[in-house]
Amino acid sequence: MMFDDRVDAGRRLGAHLRNxxxxxxxxxxxxxxxxxxxxxxxxVLGAPLDVIIxxxxxxxxxxxxxxxxxxxxxxxxIDTDLVRHFGVTRAEIDAVEERxxxxxxxxxxxxxxxxxxxxxxxASILIIDDGIATGASAxxxxxxxxxxxxxxxxxxxxxGGSDAVRRVRGADRVICLQQPVDFQAVGEYYRDFxxxxxxxxxxxxxxxxEHS
Numbered sequence: 001m002m003f004d005d006r007v008d009a010g011r012r013l014g015a016h017l018r019n020x021x022x023x024x025x026x027x028x029x030x031x032x033x034x035x036x037x038x039x040x041x042x043x044v045l046g047a048p049l050d051v052i053i054x055x056x057x058x059x060x061x062x063x064x065x066x067x068x069x070x071x072x073x074x075x076x077x078i079d080t081d082l083v084r085h086f087g088v089t090r091a092e093i094d095a096v097e098e099r100x101x102x103x104x105x106x107x108x109x110x111x112x113x114x115x116x117x118x119x120x121x122x123a124s125i126l127i128i129d130d131g132i133a134t135g136a137s138a139x140x141x142x143x144x145x146x147x148x149x150x151x152x153x154x155x156x157x158x159x160g161g162s163d164a165v166r167r168v169r170g171a172d173r174v175i176c177l178q179q180p181v182d183f184q185a186v187g188e189y190y191r192d193f194x195x196x197x198x199x200x201x202x203x204x205x206x207x208x209x210e211h212s
Contacts, residue, residue: 001159001177001178001189002189002190002191003158003159003189003190003191004190004191004192005036005190005191005192005193005194006033006036006037006130006190006193006196007036007037007040009037009040009130009158009159009177009190010036010037010038010039010040010041010128010158011040011044012158012177013037013040013041013128013156013157013158013177014040014041014042014043014044014045015044016175016177017041017044017045017126017156017175018044018045020175022045022126022154022156022175023045023047023124024045024047024124024125024126024154025047025048025120025123025124025125026047026048026049026050026118026120026123026124026125026126027041027042027045027047027048027049027050027125027126027128028049028050028051028052028125028126028127028128028141028145029049029050029051029052029128029129029201029204030051030052030053030054030127030128030129030137030138030141031051031053031107031111031196031198031201032195032196032197032198032200032201033129033130033195033196034128034129034130034157035049035051035196035200035201035204035205036130036196036200036204037128037129037130037157037158038128039204039207039208041126041128041156042208043208045126047126048118048208048209049204049205049208049209050117050118050205051111051112051201051205052071052072052117052127052141052144052145053071053072053104053107053108053111054069054070054071054072054075054104054137054140054141054144055069055070055071055100055101055103055104055137056068056069056100056134056136056137057069057070057078057093057096057097057100057136058096059082059086059088060088060092060095060096061086065082065134066079066133066134066136066137067079067082067083067086067088067093067096068083068093068136069136069137069139069140070097070100070101070104070140071104071140071141071143071144072104072108072117072144073143073144073147073148074147075140075143075144075147076097076140077136077139077140077143077169078093079136107198110198110202111198111201111202111205113202117148119148119149120145120148120149120150121148121149121150122149122151123149123150123151123152124150124151124152124153124154125145125150125152125153125154126154126155126156127141127142127145127153127154127155127156127171128155128156128157129141129155129157130157130158130186130190131157131158131159131160131186131187131189132155132157132159132160132161132164132165132168132174132176132186133160133161133164133183133185133186134164134167135160135164135165135166135167135168135169138155138157138168138171138174139167139168139169139170139171141155142155142168142169142170142171143169143170145170146170152172153170153171153172154171154172154173154174154175155168155171155173155174155175156174156175156176157175157176157177158176158177158178158189159176159177159178159179159180159183159186159189160174160176160179160183160186161179161180161183162179162180162181162183164183165179
């Protein structure tokens, strides 16, 4: 299955979730690429849209490989097996985390402005990304949601590797439209996988929540 773009993926994922009977008090996208998908899901399900901001911690010599992730509320996850396998030092981890924490703080300010995160105490939340490659970012987002008091946490994405889906921690349920066994990269399943800008995320948050 190929998706035209993130909007197409979001509409298909939203329809699938609706057919499964999934409901949520809040739909939260992972900036930046997960937000266009989440906006379509929120529209289909008639739920308000928010963001949970997380950052992948890339392996120093191969930044595309996630050795962990951080998130709002001070959340921090480290893949200890991977770190040990590659011989990553504590100093290297701290340096990557410091850099990504700075990016996370600036992105939160840019995307939220003066708006606080939506209240999640006792709520059900649906966390959406454009794909699940390693499960690190989704796991960090689940921990953020739990820290904010969410009672039910579902992670959903248009595509994800079956092994990565099993590695998502902190979710009550993980749903993917497709889980190819030969999964390599999220972008391979999109005809248009261009970058989403912060301005586009802000616009989607405002537009989707106009009547919520």
